[in-house]
Structure formats: structure tokens, C-alpha cells
């Protein structure tokens with residue numbers, strides 16, 4: 001049981017944070033908005049690095065959280081996408097709630113966005129190299145990819161759990177592990193167990209420089225295992 005009072009970075013209200021479960025990552029909620037620690041950590045980093053986020057062009061892949069709802073509500077130039085094989089890529093879903101896109105092969109023009117947000121997506125993709133390159137391509141110079149991903153391997157090398165062949169056959173290198181997926185009841189397969197070396201991989205793949213933020217601050221309800229926020233920057237030409 002953990003209880004704390006403070007201000008929630010997601011709903012920006014004075015609130016109480018509490019968990020009955022020792023696994024804080026999924027259970028340490030804000031009683032006002034229901035957010036969990038990684039959402040509050042992401043919102044805190046977003047507000048610190050881009051306090052003007054409401055005026056920016058934002059792409060979020062696979063939105064699912066309280067943070068996503070707030071971005072959609074308060075940013076008029078926010079685009080949500082989902083990997084939805086029942087809707088042609090580059091077109092809106094029938095209910096208009098999101099655009100169908102493959103994060104690894106996007107239909108967006110180069111330099112379309114100031115910010116790309118992904119929350120617990122990178123542990124589920126088969127070609128993170130392609131996704132990183134596509135994020136770099138679609139960001140404007142000076143743009144940021146702000147994301148969460150569980151760095152379960154910490155200082156150990158990242159490791160593959162599953163691969164896919166060009167014909168779509170999946171090979172499991174480790175026992176299959178799934179996380180919840182808001183648009184697929186069968187869940188999302190974990191493809192990579194990441195460590196801190198993800199930053200080096202992203203640099204090699206895309207040229208983006210990544211900073212890993214680790215925040216522990218009960219006054220903002222930010223405490224949990226695997227709660228890092230990663231920020232990859234597309235450098236300005238002058239910085240190269």
C-alpha cells in the first residue's frame with residue numbers, strides 16, 4: 001500500500017496517488033484522472049521540454065492512455081494513428097477516431113511533425129530500426145520523439161524475444177509474452193526486451209540522439225519500476 005499527495009502532471013490537479021498493489025507501474029493511480037506512473041512521467045517530461053505542446057504538430061502512434069486523451073482534447077494539431085490492418089494505411093478509420101498507419105512504413109510526408117509520442121509501443125514492433133528511421137524522417141529538425149518503453153534489461157544488452165520473416169511467419173526466441181492492446185483483444189506480442197543500450201541503437205539506426213529520463217518524485221506520483229521516459233532528438237542541421 002502506497003499513498004501520497006501532490007499535483008498530477010496528467011490532469012494538473014491537486015490529488016492523491018495510491019496503490020493497493022506493490023506493482024506500482026500498473027496500479028499507482030491518480031484518484032482524479034486514473035493515470036499511472038509512466039503516463040505522469042511522460043506528461044512531466046513533455047511539459048518541461050515543450051511547454052507549448054498545444055501549438056505543435058503531434059503524431060501519437062497507438063494512443064491508449066489518459067495522456068493521449070488530453071493531447072487529443074487540448075492540441076488542435078494532434079494526429080492519432082493505429083496499426084489497423086482492416087483500414088488502408090493513410091486513411092481514417094470508419095469511426096474517424098484515428099488514421100491507420102504502419103509505424104515502420106508511414107504515409108506521412110517528410111518533416112510533418114514537431115513531436116512524435118509513443119507509449120509502450122517499441123517493445124512490440126518487429127523492426128524498431130525501420131520505426132526509428134520513419135520517426136526521424138517525419139520529424140522536423142529540432143523535433144522530438146518522446147516515449148516510454150520498459151527497459152527491463154537495464155544495463156544488460158537488449159534482447160530479441162520474437163522475429164518475423166518477410167512472409168509474416170513469427171519465430172519465438174523466448175516464450176511468447178503479451179501486453180494489453182486497446183484495439184486487439186488478443187494483446188500485443190513483446191518482440192524485444194530493451195535495455196539502456198536502446199539509445200545507441202536509435203543513434204545507429206536514425207541519427208537521433210536519445211536522453212533517458214528517470215524520475216522519482218512522489219509529489220508528482222512518479223514512482224515505479226521501468227518508468228523511464230526516452231527523448232530522441234532530430235538535430236538541427238547546424239548541430240550536425
Ligand SMILES: [Zn+2]
Nearest residue numbers: 008011030033
Ligand atoms: Zn491525475
